Ligand SMILES: [Zn+2]
């Protein structure tokens with residue numbers, strides 16, 4: 001718990017420093033830069049989601065046992081099996097499993113704690129990138145609008161799974177509702193199209209990049225890639 005709190009605090013402080021570097025050198029270019037950063041975060045989250053949905057689970061990890069478990073998911077048998085299987089896989093495999101598992105059980109994603117949703121993204125990508133921005137701003141006279149784009153990208157990318165989780169939850173903080181109204185976040189109805197088809201609209205932040213990702217998905221499928229068998233774990 002302490003480790004999680006420290007990492008999240010350092011991340012928030014580091015993003016705040018990047019925001020300060022934006023304000024040090026104000027420019028109207030900050031506005032388009034932030035929109036581009038927000039778009040790129042949406043695009044990246046959608047591409048990762050598409051890849052993780054269709055990437056076959058590693059053979060021999062027997063994730064199918066927990067995926068297709070028919071009894072109570074609060075039973076000791078299931079929880080023991082869950083702990084056992086999760087102990088044998090790394091964070092990458094777990095993220096891939098979580099994406100597949102959220103298709104039949106979307107509400108489970110909405111119930112996850114913040115750290116479970118964003119922890120690995122922050123550690124592996126968002127925090128190192130944010131600190132790299134701090135260092136660059138300290139060493140060189142980087143224009144402020146670059147940091148504006150970076151801050152939007154860090155928030156959109158770092159919190160992507162939190163925003164996705166909010167689409168599967170009834171009670172959300174006020175800023176989620178406000179961001180939906182302004183179009184900075186997509187609506188649950190728009191995301192439902194992904195769940196109904198599993199073949200389109202993989203981006204889950206604002207969804208601005210979905211037309212591009214959908215075209216890529218169709219092109220890859222036409223070449224025989226992204227086979228449907230990857231959507232569920234095998235033995
Ligand atoms: Zn999906």
Ligand SMILES: [Zn+2]
Nearest residue numbers: 102106164191
């Ligand atoms: Zn979803």
